[in-house]
Amino acid sequence: MKTSWILLNIVLVAAHRQVTYIGDQVLRISASSQKQLNLVKSLEQLQHLKLDFWKEPVRSSLPIDVRVPAKHVSTIKTILKSNNIAHSVMIENLQSLVDEERISTLISELRQNGTYSFNYRYYHLLKEIYKWMKNLADENPQLVRRMRIGRSSQGRAIHVLKFSTGHRRPAIWIDAGIHGREWIAPAVAIWMAKKITTDYGNDPSITTLLNKMDIFMVIMANPDGYVYSKTTDRMWRKTMSKRPGSRCFGVDPNRNFDANFGGNGSSRVPCSESYCGPHVHSEPEIKAIVNFIKKNGRFIVFLTLHNYSQRLMYPYGYTQETPENVEELDMLAHEATEALTSLYGTRYSYGSIVQLINESSGNSIDWSCKQGVKYSYAFELRDEGQYGFMLPRSQIVPTAEETWLAVKKIMEHACNRLP
Amino acid sequence: MYSVLCLVSCFISLNGMSQGNNLEIPDINMKLRTEARAARQAASVAIHYLNYHHGSPHNVFQLHQLKKASLEIMVNEGRKYHLKFEVRNGRFSNVTKFCTAKVLFYKKSVPDTVLKCNFKDSDGFKEDYEFYLNLRKRMDPVVGYNIPDNFGFIAPETRPIWQLAIVSASYIMWQKSTEVMKYNMAQIQEVHQQIRTDEFLQFTYIVLLHEIPSQEIITCNMWVMWQPKQSPNVKYTCLPSPTESFSEESEFGRPEGME
Numbered sequence: 001m002k003t004s005w006i007l008l009n010i011v012l013v014a015a016h017r018q019v020t021y022i023g024d025q026v027l028r029i030s031a032s033s034q035k036q037l038n039l040v041k042s043l044e045q046l047q048h049l050k051l052d053f054w055k056e057p058v059r060s061s062l063p064i065d066v067r068v069p070a071k072h073v074s075t076i077k078t079i080l081k082s083n084n085i086a087h088s089v090m091i092e093n094l095q096s097l098v099d100e101e102r103i104s105t106l107i108s109e110l111r112q113n114g115t116y117s118f119n120y121r122y123y124h125l126l127k128e129i130y131k132w133m134k135n136l137a138d139e140n141p142q143l144v145r146r147m148r149i150g151r152s153s154q155g156r157a158i159h160v161l162k163f164s165t166g167h168r169r170p171a172i173w174i175d176a177g178i179h180g181r182e183w184i185a186p187a188v189a190i191w192m193a194k195k196i197t198t199d200y201g202n203d204p205s206i207t208t209l210l211n212k213m214d215i216f217m218v219i220m221a222n223p224d225g226y227v228y229s230k231t232t233d234r235m236w237r238k239t240m241s242k243r244p245g246s247r248c249f250g251v252d253p254n255r256n257f258d259a260n261f262g263g264n265g266s267s268r269v270p271c272s273e274s275y276c277g278p279h280v281h282s283e284p285e286i287k288a289i290v291n292f293i294k295k296n297g298r299f300i301v302f303l304t305l306h307n308y309s310q311r312l313m314y315p316y317g318y319t320q321e322t323p324e325n326v327e328e329l330d331m332l333a334h335e336a337t338e339a340l341t342s343l344y345g346t347r348y349s350y351g352s353i354v355q356l357i358n359e360s361s362g363n364s365i366d367w368s369c370k371q372g373v374k375y376s377y378a379f380e381l382r383d384e385g386q387y388g389f390m391l392p393r394s395q396i397v398p399t400a401e402e403t404w405l406a407v408k409k410i411m412e413h414a415c416n417r418l419p
Numbered sequence: 420m421y422s423v424l425c426l427v428s429c430f431i432s433l434n435g436m437s438q439g440n441n442l443e444i445p446d447i448n449m450k451l452r453t454e455a456r457a458a459r460q461a462a463s464v465a466i467h468y469l470n471y472h473h474g475s476p477h478n479v480f481q482l483h484q485l486k487k488a489s490l491e492i493m494v495n496e497g498r499k500y501h502l503k504f505e506v507r508n509g510r511f512s513n514v515t516k517f518c519t520a521k522v523l524f525y526k527k528s529v530p531d532t533v534l535k536c537n538f539k540d541s542d543g544f545k546e547d548y549e550f551y552l553n554l555r556k557r558m559d560p561v562v563g564y565n566i567p568d569n570f571g572f573i574a575p576e577t578r579p580i581w582q583l584a585i586v587s588a589s590y591i592m593w594q595k596s597t598e599v600m601k602y603n604m605a606q607i608q609e610v611h612q613q614i615r616t617d618e619f620l621q622f623t624y625i626v627l628l629h630e631i632p633s634q635e636i637i638t639c640n641m642w643v644m645w646q647p648k649q650s651p652n653v654k655y656t657c658l659p660s661p662t663e664s665f666s667e668e669s670e671f672g673r674p675e676g677m678e
């Protein structure tokens with residue numbers, strides 16, 4: 001990683017030539033438009049400023065990291081401020097990093113490139129997430145396996161992380177990222193996957209759970225949609241499948257399941273955000289998930305992560321009828337949301353989809369419930385609409401921490417009721 | 420219940436307390452669970468109305484708790500929600516204010532809203548004035564794109580511009596809301612200030628509204644004129660969404676709804 005190479009370089013140079021970085025700052029710049037991006041690029045051209053880009057200005061959706069020599073810090077900040085270019089100080093005094101004893105451990109950590117140096121407070125690029133998944137499996141060979149269960153419309157791998165200490169056990173399913181624009185969901189799933197690996201062997205509850213059940217996690221169920229929302233249209237929800245005869249593309253994957261497919265609460269219009277698709281399981285991403293779950297046949301819990309609204313919902317969406325264990329589902333939802341709220345006071349409402357939102361046909365938890373998965377829930381994570389899909393990075397870890405408490409409650413309940 | 424009401428209204432008419440000679444179909448009044456979607460939807464309409472009318476970028480309110488809700492079905496006049504709720508200013512504020520509201524939905528009209536809250540209008544306008552005076556001092560007009568940015572970041576200086584957009588877009592969202600369709604302002608795509616010589620600040624915004632449950636993103640052009648202690652003057656046009664009108668069944672499962 002470039003940062004670690006540079007830091008190593010700085011340490012070596014500092015040791016040999018007494019060069020100092022006193023007062024140098026590393027800024028993270030967020031250009032929100034092509035115009036702003038071009039302005040930052042033009043600053044790079046000004047030689048006398050001696051700006052040292054650790055992350056070059058490439059696209060307006062990517063952060064730009066730059067080391068600014070001390071004497072130019074206030075000039076650069078003034079330029080950024082007066083052009084309304086968002087920026088924050090990542091390192092306030094680079095010399096202090098060089099001075100610290102911990103520099104060598106910092107460098108070795110950064111060089112590791114594994115899940116230990118991964119920034120959990122960031123909305124990553126897809127390829128960074130895929131690499132992280134591979135790292136998690138490589139670092140925990142006795143517990144984690146990364147398996148490809150299919151490919152998206154545009155050919156991207158659909159991976160599932162299998163957490164297992166045994167063979168063919170009752171299983172828990174968790175998926176995130178089915179809707180491109182809901183970035184907080186895969187970010188929370190990543191944090192939770194890491195948490196499972198650190199908790200196994202340390203936390204009695206998770207250790208017991210994993211000694212009796214398997215957990216299958218799809219971090220990114222709709223990679224095409226995620227990439228499109230990162231590069232082109234931040235508000236993109238659907239898949240990227242093409243529609244012959246229409247200029248519109250994409251299907252709402254959460255209307256594509258075989259549960260009252262095409263009914264009220266989904267749209268038959270290809271241009272619509274809730275387009276159900278030409279037929280049941282038309283989307284390869286959904287087909288892959290459905291096939292995997294059916295083939296496994298041992299799922300007891302099915303959880304899907306979305307945002308936003310702060311809701312925990314159980315089936316059904318397509319009908320006012322209730323699952324036969326609705327009282328248990330409701331009581332468990334109550335306990336799970338209480339656990340969630342206990343951490344930061346975030347309030348959730350709970351109930352069936354049709355009660356809380358409105359009718360919805362072809363959605364995943366209705367399908368999983370019909371398949372006999374006893375505990376099927378959909379999470380709508382933070383917030384309530386203030387930032388909505390654009391949830392600030394600072395809320396990623398708090399959201400993950402509180403959601404984890406609810407997820408744990410559901411998993412533990414299922415585990416306690418195993419025959 | 421219907422027959423009892425009929426008896427009651429007949430009794431009243433016999434006593435000459437009702438108008439007209441036709442048989443009156445009685446209105447139906449029912450208590451709602453505060454978790455019920457319809458009740459919360461009506462509350463969100465009342466809060467859009469509150470934010471628009473209060474007109475204060477530094478006092479944008481959210482629903483804190485819905486205390487009581489009931490629905491009055493008035494034949495040929497619409498469905499009127501009676502609400503009692505608490506609001507708070509911003510996500511972390513512990514201070515709540517109490518409001519009552521009546522929200523009437525009828526066919527395709529703007530929801531008729533009557534609102535009373537227990538705070539004096541003069542609360543918290545100091546920051547609005549500071550923001551206003553800072554902008555009046557500037558020589559160059561404010562320009563902005565993607566607020567919040569794709570990562571949810573809002574620069575501190577830009578925050579009041581964002582909040583003024585929410586207050587102004589509340590006018591649009593209040594007008595567009597129905598018993599089924601709910602709105603949140605998702606992002607400011609663009610904002611341009613037009614410098615004026617009079618006491619108003621003027622902005623043109625392109626805002627993206629998130630429409631639930633259709634999940635559509637609606638693009639609206641919004642022209643705003645504002646000064647402190649006043650509701651903004653808002654004019655807008657929204658681009659049509661790609662879908663036909665979404666299934667507008669009432670929450671109780673009966674296929675009545677908008678005609």
